[in-house]
Amino acid sequence: MPVEVVTGAFDPAAKQQAFEATLTPGTFGATANFIGTMRTVNEGDDVVGMYLEHYPGMTETELQKIIADAAQQWRIIDALIVHRVGELEPGEPIVLTTVWSKHRKDAFEAVRYLMEALKSRAPFWKKETLANGDTRWVEKNTPGY
Amino acid sequence: MPVEVVTGAFDPAAKQQAFEATLTPGTFGATANFIGTMRTVNEGDDVVGMYLEHYPGMTETELQKIIADAAQQWRIIDALIVHRVGELEPGEPIVLTTVWSKHRKDAFEAVRYLMEALKSRAPFWKKETLANGDTRWVEKNTPGY
Amino acid sequence: MPIQVKFFASLKEDLPNARQQVEASEAATVEEVWYAATQLKDIPAHIVCSVNHSHEQIHQAVKDGDEVAFFPPITGG
């Protein structure tokens, strides 16, 4: 159940497929994923760039704990989290979470849990660059439930 | 908001990416998807093949209604459903549902709704071929909630 | 133009001799289409039906030119 913090642009589909290739075909009937993408507008302002800071060491540890918590609560075959850090451009993927399970209920609920837990517990911080050149730290996430 | 019924094997990631390429980058911050895959074991029996029947015309109409219902209930930017019919082999994708939205709550809830509605309303029927050569129609779906 | 009748999946296999057309004079509701087409005396409780590609209940009225379909519970996805 790997977690990965990446500094360059990444292709969520390629990451998911590469990891899925290590699973036994036919064991999982359900794959649910979520991709978070950088938007060009946030809180009414045009956003032209983003810097994502993290806490090396703690971030990876926390992501692993989140997956372990999900595996306690749902019957999952495997799970993957990839999160971008550093400088991003609009339209680029920020995060990928994927869960493989036998049945869909577990995959749906676990993948949503991964995202909510990640957004409240995994140390990442977004700093936006606006169209006028100003920068600002994002102060809070939008609610997920 | 396209729906597609396909007779040959399909690559869910390629379908999703091809359609996403028609959307305006930076408008969606959330993409949630679900892929249903044929397993090698069902109800305790080894399954070596599957035939998926549908009701041409009604199936597509019903899938479009399901997407329209989702668009009434959640703020979604776009949605995609691809469903396989005909002869399948274990490990092959059966269905892809994807929802794009600004925020994750809408994408998570709408994509799950699409799957549950599809499994109760869209006319598809599975016939399994077991390892001993017997065939059987699947009688009901596993619960999703 | 008569009512078109379709059967799917296990139903189609189980009722190979069912009629694929019935006249509105023989059947005014979906349920009556079932009896006229299958020559059976009852309709299993789990049967799903549609009229012109839309899910309907068995008491739904039908008319010539309609397409009525019967099928077992849906198992896609």
Next chain:
Amino acid sequence: MPIQVKFFASLKEDLPNARQQVEASEAATVEEVWYAATQLKDIPAHIVCSVNHSHEQIHQAVKDGDEVAFFPPITGG
């Protein structure tokens, strides 16, 4: 080996002169590490803290060799 102190994101920008090491003799809890490192008189309510890469409350005890971090609310994903 002293307590290592880290600040992230806006906190790091807002507290450029904060100390990155304090001695356990100066600070027995996370909260006291904050006061010793920042020389501030209070600790904002929204501050999140960790000890050795694990989320902790501000009253958590600390010892030499620990890594204590302070950061604003998390905004990843």
